[in-house]
Amino acid sequence: MEFVIEFINIRKDFKNKTILKDISLKINKGELVAIIGSSGCGKTTTLKMINRLINPTSGKIFINGEDIASKDVIKLRRNIGYVIQQTGLFPHLTIRENIQIIPKVEKLDKANVEKKTIELMEMVGLSSDEFLDRYPTELSGGQQQRVGVARAFAINPEIILMDEPFSALDPITRVQLQEELIDLQSKLKRTIVFVTHDMDEAIKIADKICIMNKGEIIQYDTPENILKNPINDFVNEFIGKNRIWSSPEFIRAKDIMIDHPVTCFKNTSLLRCIEKMRSSKVDSLMVIDKENYLLGITTAKEIQNKSDRNILVEEIMNTKFINVKPDDSIIGILETVKKHKIGQVPVLDDKGVLKGIITKSSLVTTLSSQFLDTEEVK
Template sequence: MIEFQNVSMAYKDRPVLNHVDLTIQDSEFFVLIGSSGCGKTTLLKSINKLLNVQKGKLLINGTPVDRIKTNQLPNLVGYVVQAGGLFPHLTVEENITLVMRIAGYPSERISERVTEMLRMVDLDPDTYRNQYPSQLSGGQQQRVGVARAFAVDPPIVLMDEPFSALDPMTRAELQDEIHTLQKKTKKTVVFVTHDMDEAIKLADRICIIQEGHIVQCDTPERILKAPANQYVTDFIGANRLWANPEYIRARDIMRRRPITISRGRTVLQALQIMRQSGVDSLLVVDGRDRLLGVLWLEELMSEKDGSGSAETYLSDDYVAVEGDTTLKEIISTIDYDVSGIIPVIEHDRTLVGFLTKSSLLATMSRQFVPEHTAGERSGVIWAAAAH
């Protein structure tokens, strides 16, 4: 665990970090982000003592960083920068070996470990171990940098905008690889970027810094849904949430107070409720508001004796989703030719709201679409029925 306790730092009397209190949990993929000069890189470099904390305390696993000897750091903290930070006059193997020797790694294991690390980052050891950085592409250099950072198996890996100089395709590929590697190895990764898309893709939590202050530190989902202030809103950009449908959930977009009916009502009563409410379906619930099924207008209309039990026509011809279901999952599972009203339920089938195809289309397009489409069993007949 990494703990910043009231940390402040300045450069030539200009404040860079202001009273930072922050805890980074073990095995967390933690992303620092903010505009240029906000203090994110200063925060990162203080962890491995490239910059010294001037005020406050910085602890790693309860030990103040200033008490950790420099030659102990490679065993504790790996470090990756742009282009891997490789020494140009050393071969790939020598670059990886250098950190291992500083860390006191057993000499007889070094060559074997270099082989393991190159394979880990998908570089053939026989091909690349004797090449120089100038012979490698940007993506290959970055892979070597990652291999070097992981070589002595430190619990913490720092990454300072490692992919910013790469082309978009290589960048996306390496983002996927480092995310997979972090989840596999359970290392604590502290990652600096200026790219919000990259932060959202990688982070367990995102820490947004403004002029040396932490303005919001939370999961990507909560930051997208509830920016702390206008700076965060402007920084993440308009409509960014809608570009990440995996963070939009049924409960975020559902309509509340669906038109319901309890079991035991007659067909005539059900039809009357539909007429009064302007809907072509009713959600049937028990005494604890748990969903039992749906009554469709077209099926009730076939009943000649209105005194008959409406429950006779209880249908399971519908698709229900839970409140946590993402918009992405909803879109991929519903059948637009069949699905009408879409009840939103909790795990115990308690009814909490509903969706319709037209409301989903409005959500996806972010603009008004007609509430009812001819031939669609939407559950809503008139726009006024949106309860």
């Protein structure tokens, strides 16, 4: 697989204390990885190793397959944008000078740099006319953070490191900047390493979350997988109970469906169908073929209306059924169930093979489990 940043057995000692223990990590190109963990666990140390503000005690870091220890630091940093907490803007320089500082050092064409500066201001939602000639103290905290982000993009780097860039902001500005970052990232597809304290922020913006504790990586996976399969109690506690309910788009048909719906073949008589429903205590049957393709659905109600119980189910089954896919989210499923006023919906893969069904009662069970879990905590 293609990746840009790879940590191999990184260890960092300060004095004689081990701060990072054997960190190994791969960050794929174009992904936003959020590093999260409690204060002092080593997030900033990990981040600063990527642009060699801190060097490891042992282990290696590769960027695009190249060992960064053997690279020229200036050249290395030219390809890495860095946004630090509290903006790190130079107070004695105007916003324009702050954004252009590295492009100027690089002696890039003046007209191009100016054009790019205006584009970057636009990108982070600030008016060039209004702000470029001001000094950082003449901007609000949120505006300064925006400039910090713009500056990190000024050299058009492949990698961007962000150390709690939004943590000092009020919740509204924060959410706004998170959304802008998501939007920006969907267009620019940079590799971003983003340190945060905030799990909601990580879930919202990250492709992958790296949960650290005491200098070790505890779990590294997509937000969805971390929410669904926290690896241990530490992660569980860290994400908090029922967190999945703040992100219901991650709850999918395959997570809540009944895996083995009661089925029959199309040449089953209605009499046998009724028997089968009774013995399995269900009020409908999925009619499938030998390969498990769903052909139709029949319900006890429909069968009860037929006086001839010897006819075959294929003659009366409903072949125009609504269905959902295994990866559909619970949000869409609830809408489907409501719109079509149906009590159950089969889950089919792309080819039409029956994977499970979702019934009103399985939905209710899933929805109520969040309240039951809270009960257990008491």
